[in-house]
Amino acid sequence: MHTVAPTAFLDPALLAGIGDLELLARTVVDGFLHGVHRSRRTGLSLDFAEHRLYQPGDDLRRIDWRLYARTDRFYMKTYEAETNADLRVALDVSRSMDFGSGPLTKFAWARALLASLAWLARRQGDRVGYIPLGGPTTEIVPPAARHLPLVLQAMARSVPDGTMPVAEALEGLAPVVGRAGMLVIASDCYDAPERMQHAIGALRARGHDVMLFHIVDPAERDFPYEGALTLADLETTSRLAVDSSEIAPAYRQAFAAHGEAVERGTGSAGGDYLRVAGDEPLDRALRTWLTHRGKQGVRR
Amino acid sequence: MPLGFLVPAFLVGLVAIGVPLLLHLRRRDRQRPMPFPSLMFLSRLPIRTQRRRRITDWPLLLLRALVILLLVAAFARPFLRSGEASETGAAGLTVLLLDRSASMAADEIGMSWHDFALAVLGALPSGRRVAVVTFDADATVLLAPTGDIAAARASLDQVPAPGGPTRFGAGLRAAAGLLAGESVPGEVVLVSDMQQSGRASGAPPALPAGTVVRSVVVEPASRDNTGVVAVDVEPVPGGTLRRAVIEARLARSGGDSARQTTVALLVDGRELATREVTVPPDAGARVRFDTVEFARSDARLEVQLTPDRFTADDRFVGVIPALAPTRVVLVVPTDVRTDEVRYLESALKIGSDPTFVVQRTTRLDPHMLDDASVIVLFDVGMPTAALEATLESWLQGGGGIVALIGDRLARRGTLVASLATDLGRAPERREPAVLGGVVLSHPALEPVREAGAAGFAQLHIRRYTRFTPAAGLTVLARFDDDLPALAAGTVGQGRAVVSAIPPDLAGGDFPLQPLFLPYMRGILGWAASATVRPLAHLAGESWTVPGSVGAPVVRGPDGSSTRIAGGRGAVTFRLGGFHELHNGRVDGVPLATLAVNLPPAESDLTPMSPDELLLGVTELAATDATGDLAPVEVARAREARQANWRWVLLAVIAALIGEAVLASRGWRGIAPPSARYPDPQGDAR
Numbered sequence: 001m002h003t004v005a006p007t008a009f010l011d012p013a014l015l016a017g018i019g020d021l022e023l024l025a026r027t028v029v030d031g032f033l034h035g036v037h038r039s040r041r042t043g044l045s046l047d048f049a050e051h052r053l054y055q056p057g058d059d060l061r062r063i064d065w066r067l068y069a070r071t072d073r074f075y076m077k078t079y080e081a082e083t084n085a086d087l088r089v090a091l092d093v094s095r096s097m098d099f100g101s102g103p104l105t106k107f108a109w110a111r112a113l114l115a116s117l118a119w120l121a122r123r124q125g126d127r128v129g130y131i132p133l134g135g136p137t138t139e140i141v142p143p144a145a146r147h148l149p150l151v152l153q154a155m156a157r158s159v160p161d162g163t164m165p166v167a168e169a170l171e172g173l174a175p176v177v178g179r180a181g182m183l184v185i186a187s188d189c190y191d192a193p194e195r196m197q198h199a200i201g202a203l204r205a206r207g208h209d210v211m212l213f214h215i216v217d218p219a220e221r222d223f224p225y226e227g228a229l230t231l232a233d234l235e236t237t238s239r240l241a242v243d244s245s246e247i248a249p250a251y252r253q254a255f256a257a258h259g260e261a262v263e264r265g266t267g268s269a270g271g272d273y274l275r276v277a278g279d280e281p282l283d284r285a286l287r288t289w290l291t292h293r294g295k296q297g298v299r300r
Numbered sequence: 301m302p303l304g305f306l307v308p309a310f311l312v313g314l315v316a317i318g319v320p321l322l323l324h325l326r327r328r329d330r331q332r333p334m335p336f337p338s339l340m341f342l343s344r345l346p347i348r349t350q351r352r353r354r355i356t357d358w359p360l361l362l363l364r365a366l367v368i369l370l371l372v373a374a375f376a377r378p379f380l381r382s383g384e385a386s387e388t389g390a391a392g393l394t395v396l397l398l399d400r401s402a403s404m405a406a407d408e409i410g411m412s413w414h415d416f417a418l419a420v421l422g423a424l425p426s427g428r429r430v431a432v433v434t435f436d437a438d439a440t441v442l443l444a445p446t447g448d449i450a451a452a453r454a455s456l457d458q459v460p461a462p463g464g465p466t467r468f469g470a471g472l473r474a475a476a477g478l479l480a481g482e483s484v485p486g487e488v489v490l491v492s493d494m495q496q497s498g499r500a501s502g503a504p505p506a507l508p509a510g511t512v513v514r515s516v517v518v519e520p521a522s523r524d525n526t527g528v529v530a531v532d533v534e535p536v537p538g539g540t541l542r543r544a545v546i547e548a549r550l551a552r553s554g555g556d557s558a559r560q561t562t563v564a565l566l567v568d569g570r571e572l573a574t575r576e577v578t579v580p581p582d583a584g585a586r587v588r589f590d591t592v593e594f595a596r597s598d599a600r601l602e603v604q605l606t607p608d609r610f611t612a613d614d615r616f617v618g619v620i621p622a623l624a625p626t627r628v629v630l631v632v633p634t635d636v637r638t639d640e641v642r643y644l645e646s647a648l649k650i651g652s653d654p655t656f657v658v659q660r661t662t663r664l665d666p667h668m669l670d671d672a673s674v675i676v677l678f679d680v681g682m683p684t685a686a687l688e689a690t691l692e693s694w695l696q697g698g699g700g701i702v703a704l705i706g707d708r709l710a711r712r713g714t715l716v717a718s719l720a721t722d723l724g725r726a727p728e729r730r731e732p733a734v735l736g737g738v739v740l741s742h743p744a745l746e747p748v749r750e751a752g753a754a755g756f757a758q759l760h761i762r763r764y765t766r767f768t769p770a771a772g773l774t775v776l777a778r779f780d781d782d783l784p785a786l787a788a789g790t791v792g793q794g795r796a797v798v799s800a801i802p803p804d805l806a807g808g809d810f811p812l813q814p815l816f817l818p819y820m821r822g823i824l825g826w827a828a829s830a831t832v833r834p835l836a837h838l839a840g841e842s843w844t845v846p847g848s849v850g851a852p853v854v855r856g857p858d859g860s861s862t863r864i865a866g867g868r869g870a871v872t873f874r875l876g877g878f879h880e881l882h883n884g885r886v887d888g889v890p891l892a893t894l895a896v897n898l899p900p901a902e903s904d905l906t907p908m909s910p911d912e913l914l915l916g917v918t919e920l921a922a923t924d925a926t927g928d929l930a931p932v933e934v935a936r937a938r939e940a941r942q943a944n945w946r947w948v949l950l951a952v953i954a955a956l957i958g959e960a961v962l963a964s965r966g967w968r969g970i971a972p973p974s975a976r977y978p979d980p981q982g983d984a985r
Binding site: 096097099106188190217220225229230231232233234235236238239240242247250251254255258 | 334335336337341343
């Protein structure tokens with residue numbers, strides 16, 4: 001697996017394709033910077049909220065001098081606080097992601113997707129962080145306003161050589177991620193649906209807004225092989241000799257059932273699920289998801 | 301022209317044909333496994349395997365099976381039987397001659413003698429009869445000629461363990477005896493390590509005309525061998541205990557570099573000393589130990605080397621016999637006077653080492669010979685020819701006789717034929733005779749060596765008896781008229797002394813001289829020492845059991861017991877180690893312990909070519925009056941027919957080249973994905 005330049009994922013044409021969409025967070029979270037996300041608390045923002053009487057210790061710069069001239073009393077201007085959300089993109093770096101029947105492996109496709117999301121979020125003023133799911137913890141980039149280059153660099157360095165099951169990686173994630181925010185996960189979800197549901201539920205319980213992209217390669221979905229062949233598991237290196245035409249129908253059925261189970265489990269845990277295939281355009285996937293998120297509105 | 305195999309046991313390798321079949325089925329689609337994200341769904345699915353068991357590449361499979369088939373056939377040494385049938389006849393006799401000498405216990409390379417023997421039996425044509433003979437120093441017909449091959453195979457389980465020296469002559473003579481009565485020429489198949497030291501000895505083996513001799517050589521793992529070939533025990537005089545210095549002689553045959561080994565000395569099972577010694581290739585070494593003290597009873601001596609591949613000669617055993625008095629049977633004439641034997645009996649009562657116990661008798665009874673160390677014939681002969689024959693037989697078997705001849709025997713004219721002849725009265729002399737020409741270097745005169753020839757010169761012998769020593773006896777002293785005064789020598793395994801020096805005062809002053817005591821003790825001690833048990837015997841030797849043992853039983857080192865029928869007879873030692881003589885029951889303290897070692901020649905594992913053995917038979921047979929024919933040409937012709945394996949190996953090479961070409965065509969064993977989904981291994985990630 002070769003690393004690529006950080007900006008290689010940020011295809012301007014791709015970003016132009018999704019530039020008319022707004023990434024709206026459904027959850028109001030605390031933040032320090034202005035953005036388009038709505039906050040419940042008043043604070044520093046451009047949208048006026050109300051006046052209140054001056055209290056000793058208030059910032060004198062926030063006194064409304066015009067109102068003082070009219071009323072001879074000190075009033076403080078308060079604004080509806082508009083904060084930036086923390087967006088963490090989590091990329092599954094397990095070996096099973098290193099598979100692709102088309103020009104891109106699942107890993108490369110998922111990385112492009114998450115990089116696009118990070119770029120888009122940064123354009124909206126959100127703070128962006130990165131988590132290699134199942135990879136080294138030293139590569140975790142915490143969310144920050146200026147961390148987009150770091151995020152992209154860390155993503156570029158990531159290679160799909162992990163062996164940790166995705167649910168286990170998600171379970172280990174809950175205690176280490178800090179402030180609640182958005183967590184976008186791109187994974188091929190090769191794990192027990194029940195465990196994934198439990199892991200996503202734990203993240204939701206800590207206030208994270210979880211979005212799961214289930215990355216699927218067309219070949220593993222359709223199993224188009226013919227004749228006798230030996231398959232080598234990318235994660236365990238175990239081998240299995242099969243007659244593909246004999247087992248293909250049952251395999252397709254089992255694969256589809258697994259996807260549905262993961263979707264149900266994610267929904268039950270309070271997360272969002274979207275299955276994306278490696279042969280569909282990236283911008284269409286982003287647009288579809290953003291539209292889907294936009295319809296959700298503020299959740300809390 | 302039927303096909304036969306010299307070593308058909310290798311045909312077992314044909315089962316290896318199943319290997320490419322299994323590999324073909326198991327690995328045909330595993331040459332390039334296709335990466336797949338996860339098998340978590342597939343592993344849960346029931347997968348039928350019938351279709352996978354189909355053979356998809358018959359040409360390659362058949363070619364690989366052919367390679368194995370040819371390879372096995374080459375090792376089995378194929379040959380054509382057409383010529384052989386006319387030479388030996390299908391109904392002829394094959395004598396399977398199995399070498400069971402000690403050297404066959406060395407580790408083998410490849411097939412063992414048992415495998416070879418089975419292979420030979422398996423290759424016999426139907427209707428052919430077979431006999432099984434084992435040999436080392438002697439031959440034993442294990443199975444008389446029979447057409448039952450199964451019985452021959454079963455008889456191999458009765459083959460004794462290796463032991464004894466190699467004597468090809470014994471085996472060939474036994475085979476010749478079996479083949480002698482055959483109407484058609486037979487064959488001898490010799491399974492042996494072809495040890496050079498076992499070349500035909502003794503009477504030349506004479507095989508019937510047209511006999512084919514084949515040899516199957518059992519290769520030892522290594523020719524490099526070190527063994528203990530001898531042990532010298534040098535008594536240390538003085539003291540009350542028996543003390544001796546032990547020196548072991550080692551010999552090594554073969555090897556490329558010096559070998560470091562440890563030599564241990566054990567007495568009665570206790571390790572007394574060890575020495576490190578370096579033995580160069582094809583050379584010997586001596587290891588000397590400090591003085592060792594022995595008990596007065598039999599002491600078992602062992603010298604052990606660090607074992608090598610051939611262990612039978614890595615241990616030398618010996619028995620230092622207990623101190624025991626020398627039993628003397630003094631046979632005197634019926635008219636003997638007391639003063640005649642007084643000096644002799646007095647001389648034997650004085651001193652020790654040895655201590656003499658004298659039993660005087662006027663009539664020698666054969667039973668007296670059982671316990672006697674030495675018989676002294678005091679101027680007396682044997683009354684009957686039967687008794688004389690018994691005495692001579694005892695002497696030949698290792699007894700000792702001292703004949704003191706005087707006037708009575710001079711008048712009689714005869715003694716015992718194997719001792720002296722032409723007895724008579726020496727001419728009358730005016731002056732006493734003086735002895736001279738004394739061979740003081742002879743061990744019988746070792747006690748008088750200090751006195752020297754001058755001691756003999758002082759004797760004044762007035763009357764003596766003339767005699768002519770028998771063959772084998774050497775004159776050790778003469779009277780001044782050149783007539784022999786003393787003669788000694790070995791007769792068979794025994795020792796004999798004839799002395800014409802009068803042992804009483806009637807013939808001279810010898811009993812009064814200081815020389816008399818050591819002289820008498822010396823010649824009796826030397827003659828008696830023939831009955832002293834040697835330190836060790838050699839495997840293959842016979843040992844006469846003392847007649848005093850009623851029901852002798854010899855227990856070998858392997859625990860086997862041999863009962864001597866009739867109470868008298870000899871036992872032939874085969875295995876090295878300690879053999880125990882018991883009387884009746886094999887328990888308790890043995891009457892005697894005898895040590896047996898391998899002959900030193902057996903330690904040399906150097907082989908000879910089968911032709912050497914055949915040529916030896918040829919030369920010996922050519923001198924035989926029956927005009928028996930050497931089978932060398934027949935054997936060579938047969939060997940030439942067995943050269944087919946070279947052509948088979950060429951065919952193997954050709955088949956391997958074909959297999960390499962066929963197997964490298966590139967598409968075999970790969971199950972490609974469909975065109976729409978190219979192999980992920982080949983994508984341009």
